[in-house]
Amino acid sequence: MNCISVKNVSYKYPYTEGFALKELNYEFEKGKCYGIIGANGSGKTTFCNLLRGMIPHFFEGELTGDVFIEETDVRNWDSNLLSTKIGYIFQNPFTQISGIKETVFEEIALGLENLGMEKEALIDRVIEVVKLLKLEQLIKKNPNNLSGGQKQRVAFASIIAMNNDIIVIDEPTSQLDPESTAEIFSIINLLRNQGKTIFLVEHKVDLIAEYSDEVIVLKDGQITLSGSTQEVLSNMDLLQMGVMLPQASMLSYDMQKANKQLDSIAITKSQVIEQIKQRVGV
Amino acid sequence: MDYEFINSFKKPQVQNNWFLDLNPLSKLNIILILAIIPIVVKRWEVSVVIILFYFLIAAASSRLKQFSKVYVRLALLIGSLLFIMRAMFIPGEDVLMKIGFLTITQEGVDHGLQFATLVVAICGALVLYSVATQARDLMLVLEKKGVPHTATYVILSSLQSIIDLGNMSKLIMESQKARGIETEGKVTNRIKSFFPILGPLFLGAISNSEEKAIAMDARAFYAPGKNTHLRELRPVSLSEKSVLILINLVFVGFIVWRVVG
Numbered sequence: 001m002n003c004i005s006v007k008n009v010s011y012k013y014p015y016t017e018g019f020a021l022k023e024l025n026y027e028f029e030k031g032k033c034y035g036i037i038g039a040n041g042s043g044k045t046t047f048c049n050l051l052r053g054m055i056p057h058f059f060e061g062e063l064t065g066d067v068f069i070e071e072t073d074v075r076n077w078d079s080n081l082l083s084t085k086i087g088y089i090f091q092n093p094f095t096q097i098s099g100i101k102e103t104v105f106e107e108i109a110l111g112l113e114n115l116g117m118e119k120e121a122l123i124d125r126v127i128e129v130v131k132l133l134k135l136e137q138l139i140k141k142n143p144n145n146l147s148g149g150q151k152q153r154v155a156f157a158s159i160i161a162m163n164n165d166i167i168v169i170d171e172p173t174s175q176l177d178p179e180s181t182a183e184i185f186s187i188i189n190l191l192r193n194q195g196k197t198i199f200l201v202e203h204k205v206d207l208i209a210e211y212s213d214e215v216i217v218l219k220d221g222q223i224t225l226s227g228s229t230q231e232v233l234s235n236m237d238l239l240q241m242g243v244m245l246p247q248a249s250m251l252s253y254d255m256q257k258a259n260k261q262l263d264s265i266a267i268t269k270s271q272v273i274e275q276i277k278q279r280v281g282v
Numbered sequence: 283m284d285y286e287f288i289n290s291f292k293k294p295q296v297q298n299n300w301f302l303d304l305n306p307l308s309k310l311n312i313i314l315i316l317a318i319i320p321i322v323v324k325r326w327e328v329s330v331v332i333i334l335f336y337f338l339i340a341a342a343s344s345r346l347k348q349f350s351k352v353y354v355r356l357a358l359l360i361g362s363l364l365f366i367m368r369a370m371f372i373p374g375e376d377v378l379m380k381i382g383f384l385t386i387t388q389e390g391v392d393h394g395l396q397f398a399t400l401v402v403a404i405c406g407a408l409v410l411y412s413v414a415t416q417a418r419d420l421m422l423v424l425e426k427k428g429v430p431h432t433a434t435y436v437i438l439s440s441l442q443s444i445i446d447l448g449n450m451s452k453l454i455m456e457s458q459k460a461r462g463i464e465t466e467g468k469v470t471n472r473i474k475s476f477f478p479i480l481g482p483l484f485l486g487a488i489s490n491s492e493e494k495a496i497a498m499d500a501r502a503f504y505a506p507g508k509n510t511h512l513r514e515l516r517p518v519s520l521s522e523k524s525v526l527i528l529i530n531l532v533f534v535g536f537i538v539w540r541v542v543g
Binding site: 094 | 512
């Protein structure tokens with residue numbers, strides 16, 4: 001079942017000449033994780049804003065074509081209700097903290113307060129999320145004084161607490177160190193396992209290879225390649241679109257060149273290990 | 283998991299201090315009366331008594347250190363400045379001293395003393411309220427009184443923005459220093475290095491405010507329906523209401539007596 005459909009969509013920001021998104025068509029199914037990749041300026045964040053309904057509700061401009069969120073035209077959605085349906089996490093961990101709460105526990109509860117949840121249920125829900133994301137040590141800390149990685153985890157917790165069916169995640173690890181990146185991706189994996197529909201913009205293609213079910217490649221505001229993660233991330237054309245191939249794919253191609261090719265082009269480390277194990281008979 | 287901390291949200295937030303635990307609006311009421319008394323009486327002795335009373339309240343609320351730290355500096359700066367300006371420039375007949383073209387008169391000194399202590403007393407009310415009341419508690423009460431949560435958010439967020447801007451300016455100054463720009467030493471050096479950062483500082487703040495609006499939207503900030511509150515304050519007790527009514531009645535009586543008398 002589709003949760004979002006995009007039909008012939010083009011979009012131009014106000015006071016700009018060119019279109020940031022051009023003739024996009026895609027059907028997004030419920031419960032899948034979609035990786036969105038592309039070079040800088042390819043329209044990834046604009047695409048996120050479209051999927052989240054920020055376009056046309058927050059960002060004005062020229063929108064043509066149709067976007068259906070759960071079979072209702074995005075233009076007919078009450079923008080205030082969209083936030084209860086679609087969660088949004090973006091790259092800057094510093095601006096995602098409300099700045100008005102003095103503890104992480106209260107920060108996570110903010111969205112639920114806005115939704116009008118009763119206090120007992122609210123506390124239980126926050127406890128659940130704190131445990132899920134292993135934030136026990138942070139709950140009494142001031143969110144304004146946390147590190148970037150911790151703030152990003154709190155931002156995730158705040159959105160997860162609201163239990164949205166769809167979550168748009170725009171470059172969540174671009175400002176984080178490898179350790180924090182790993183923590184964030186373990187949270188994304190958790191969301192996948194909960195059956196959420198995830199839109200994940202990420203430059204680290206190795207992580208996209210690990211976690212996405214389908215991948216969409218954007219270039220100059222257009223979808224230039226899309227399909228299953230295996231199909232897309234093993235396609236050498238990606239390099240011409242300004243996107244790196246996963247290390248596993250590069251290794252597979254290098255082995256092919258050296259006439260030691262694997263059974264298929266691997267896109268993840270585990271696939272490479274598996275194929276090499278089979279070859280050497282371990 | 284610290285369940286003691288979590289369970290603290292299930293009860294009203296109290297600090298076990300009679301003054302701190304007053305409802306923020308009751309505190310505001312009392313402090314406003316204290317600030318208005320010297321305006322009505324117009325005697326420096328009354329202002330001084332009120333100022334001393336602030337210190338007593340601050341001590342009784344275990345906020346003496348925080349209050350004194352801010353207030354003494356502010357009082358010395360504003361008080362001395364206002365006193366000197368008034369004492370030097372208010373004309374009078376009873377000349378005390380002449381310094382160049384300036385004539386200091388008894389009338390000027392009296393006026394300076396009265397005006398300086400009055401302003402310092404008013405400032406004291408503001409400082410005392412700010413150290414004895416958390417802004418978020420005041421906003422919570424205002425929200426419950428019907429003030430839109432957008433307005434309370436803007437106020438709380440602006441207060442945090444002041445801290446954020448301060449931190450950001452320090453960060454930019456550090457980076458400037460790392461690039462070899464002199465940010466210390468002479469005042470002229472400091473000014474020269476400070477002004478160029480104002481542009482990026484405020485542009486950054488404007489750009490962040492857009493992201494913050496998106497982040498708040500993602501937290502259902504504009505969701506229809508009434509929002510709830512995790513924190514709650516102690517309900518205003520009957521005794522607190524009674525004392526407050528009594529104080530207000532005495533104050534109104536005092537004003538009437540001053541006006542009629």
